[in-house]
Ligand SMILES: Cc1cc2nc3c(=O)[nH]c(=O)nc-3n(C[C@H](O)[C@H](O)[C@H](O)COP(=O)(O)OP(=O)(O)OC[C@H]3O[C@@H](n4cnc5c(N)ncnc54)[C@H](O)[C@@H]3O)c2cc1C
Ligand SMILES: *[C@@H]1O[C@H](CO)[C@@H](O)[C@H](O)[C@H]1NC(C)=O
Ligand SMILES: *[C@@H]1O[C@H](CO)[C@@H](O)[C@H](O)[C@H]1NC(C)=O
Ligand SMILES: *[C@@H]1O[C@H](CO)[C@@H](O)[C@H](O)[C@H]1NC(C)=O
Ligand SMILES: *[C@@H]1O[C@H](CO)[C@@H](O)[C@H](O)[C@H]1NC(C)=O
């Protein structure tokens with residue numbers, strides 16, 4: 001016990017020291033020569049099914065005119081195409097073209113084209129990052145009120161998967177709700193010169209397809225966003241027990257504009273983010289939220305943390321995980337999660353500051369050298385955390401029952417979810433009903449669950465049955481909608497049937513890309529046009545590639561067998577059972 005605590009202390013100690021030297025994330029596209037013979041991956045360095053994705057070539061247009069000629073040539077030659085971004089943050093295989101096809105990177109489509117301070121609008125090329133949008137808007141005293149918390153995403157990529165922040169107010173939490181205009185280049189017939197620019201504004205129905213398009217309609221060239229005058233907000237974190245979480249979740253979300261909630265089920269604790277707009281920009285305070293998890297972290301810290309967790313997994317040391325989980329939670333609370341009040345130090349709550357300094361962050365993007373002494377936590381070039389990210393939304397009207405189910409599982413296995421606390425618990429964000437055909441169908445809470453993934457696909461995890469049951473309860477018992485840019489394969493089983501406007505989306509897809517050049521096996525599977533979202537093979541359930549239906553889908557050799565859920569009998573999960 002003593003030894004364990006010692007280890008944990010080192011872990012935490014290193015966790016809060018930051019180097020100045022950091023390394024920018026790797027280029028997800030690697031080519032053997034001259035932008036040909038390439039592979040593409042995601043920011044985790046590996047897709048859910050661990051397949052390697054090949055592309056024969058990558059092109060880097062710098063203007064819309066170049067983009068049009070690239071799409072035209074591909075269309076003329078019936079070549080498969082996918083759009084790739086500078087960092088490729090989506091976890092599923094969305095960026096992978098079939099048939100060793102062509103990649104069109106938006107890396108050099110990175111200019112702000114127009115800032116209209118009168119109409120409070122901004123037009124950008126699709127490869128511009130969220131970070132640039134936020135800072136450019138702020139320079140003109142404007143704000144994009146709600147955005148993802150990580151600013152390393154591109155506008156083209158993030159709207160394509162419905163990425164969001166957290167609110168039930170106003171236009172809602174998804175960035176695509178603020179999109180008023182999209183220019184998209186799609187393939188066309190000979191009569192149109194093989195490519196066509198679709199210029200979609202709010203009076204075009206098709207904008208509802210283009211807002212969340214999974215990249216299958218063509219290449220988004222430009223996006224116009226509706227902004228607001230820049231404002232300040234006031235943020236206080238409050239910890240409570242989770243006894244009334246089910247009811248409180250709804251009331252709380254309605255009460256505070258930028259509310260979110262973090263749940264530590266094993267500790268029966270909840271962290272409420274009380275976060276509201278203040279009435280005047282003259283309110284005192286220049287607060288900053290430089291989120292700890294999105295800062296550069298020393299490689300040595302990341303390696304120690306991974307090594308510790310691997311050891312705990314290998315030795316079934318659940319107590320160790322609980323201790324480290326609790327320490328992580330306490331440490332993060334002690335340093336206010338990366339918040340500071342006025343001069344870079346945290347004095348106390350509330351933290352008051354401009355929206356552009358509070359909503360999103362990600363200083364691990366800043367680069368000074370390439371020595372890998374510090375990096376983003378998920379950087380796959382160093383041995384560090386390697387995780388799954390399961391994310392789905394459950395309608396407000398039934399979210400209480402989901403919470404109760406998770407609590408029941410915790411009652412049965414109090415230590416099963418300790419590992420989540422190493423990644424700061426379950427983040428719950430408010431998402432809103434959308435007119436986008438593939439946007440959220442109801443106001444809901446999006447659950448984001450990050451947990452250990454083994455480097456070896458055939459090695460089971462501690463308490464893997466409990467998290468698998470939660471995943472299946474969320475997705476199937478309560479019909480949760482998966483985040484298009486996160487999740488393991490099983491997240492997308494039957495997903496498209498949960499969207500009442502999916503047919504309208506498919507119609508637009510057919511109209512814009514009749515030859516299906518921008519479609520791939522993965523997008524066809526996700527859109528319900530092809531079988532194969534799940535992959536049946538030995539150990540498939542361990543990786544979320546299937547729901548187990550026989551023991552070999554788990555790991556009978558390591559005593560993990562396919563069993564019904566504890567409280568959701570329709571679930572099929574891999575459970576440890578040591579025969580005596
Ligand atoms: C560290 C991290 C933090 C995250 N934080 C959040 C968060 O707070 N909230 C949230 O909702 N999500 C979050 N995500 C998920 C993320 O928002 C999505 O995965 C997002 O789609 C990634 O954007 P990207 O620019 O990296 O695009 P990519 O992942 O490269 O692309 C996504 C899809 O869009 C297509 N695409 C990209 N650009 C274009 C274009 N110009 N035209 C047509 N198609 C295009 C691609 O082909 C692909 O199909 C996070 C992910 C990571 C790794
Ligand atoms: C790269 O392309 C150029 C021009 O197309 C060609 O001259 C050169 O030989 C190519 N280099 C390699 C390594 O293929
Ligand atoms: C393509 O790249 C792979 C490695 O990714 C290499 O093995 C192969 O030889 C390359 N092919 C050509 C034609 O360059
Ligand atoms: C939308 O575009 C059409 C042309 O396609 C134009 O006539 C109309 O005025 C535009 N509407 C708005 C709201 O900009
Ligand atoms: C949780 O907190 C409430 C007050 O907010 C208190 O009444 C209740 O007893 C607490 N429950 C537990 C289990 O500590």
Ligand SMILES: *[C@@H]1O[C@H](CO)[C@@H](O)[C@H](O)[C@H]1NC(C)=O
Nearest residue numbers: 284285286341342343344347
């Ligand atoms: C910030 O620092 C300056 C100079 O050190 C000091 O004058 C000022 O009072 C500080 N502001 C706050 C709010 O602490």
